[in-house]
Amino acid sequence: MQGAALSKLESFTASQIGKFISTEAGAQSTELFKNLIKSGDKFLWSERIDAVIYGGQTYILNGHNRLSALSELGEGSASIYMMSIEDATKEYGQKMKDIAEGAFTQTIKE
Numbered sequence: 001m002q003g004a005a006l007s008k009l010e011s012f013t014a015s016q017i018g019k020f021i022s023t024e025a026g027a028q029s030t031e032l033f034k035n036l037i038k039s040g041d042k043f044l045w046s047e048r049i050d051a052v053i054y055g056g057q058t059y060i061l062n063g064h065n066r067l068s069a070l071s072e073l074g075e076g077s078a079s080i081y082m083m084s085i086e087d088a089t090k091e092y093g094q095k096m097k098d099i100a101e102g103a104f105t106q107t108i109k110e
Contacts, residue, residue: 005084011077018071018109020051020058023095033069037076049080052088054099060108061092071108 036044049063060067061083070076089096098104 005086007081007083007087009079010082011079013077014070014074017067017078018107020060020067020108021104022060022064022068022106022108023099023104024060024064030065030069030072033065034073037066037069037073045078049078050083050088050091051080052083052085052092052096052099054085054088054096059099059104061088061095064108068108 033044044066047063049066050061051063052059052061063078063080067078067080070078083091085096
C-alpha cells in the first residue's frame, strides 16, 4: 500500500498533550495519576498510550487519565503510539466512527 501512513511511537510534552482531544473525558480522577507521576512510578507508563490524527486534530484513544494528569502537572513528556487511521480503525472501530461523526471536541485541558 504505497503512500499509507505508518503507526509510530512519538514523544510529546505536557503542553502539547493539553491540545489533544479526549475520547473519554472524565473517565477517572487524575489525582492518583498525578501522584504516581510525581513519585516516578515506572509501571505507570508500561501500558501503551494510543492516539490518532484525524481531520488535523489529535485524538487520544487510550491513556486519557495519564495524559490528563501529565497535562495538569504542566511538565514532563510521554511516549505516545501515533496510529495510522487504518490501524486505529482496526483496533478502535466504534471510537473511530464516533470521531468521524464529530462526537468528541473537548481537549484534554478543558
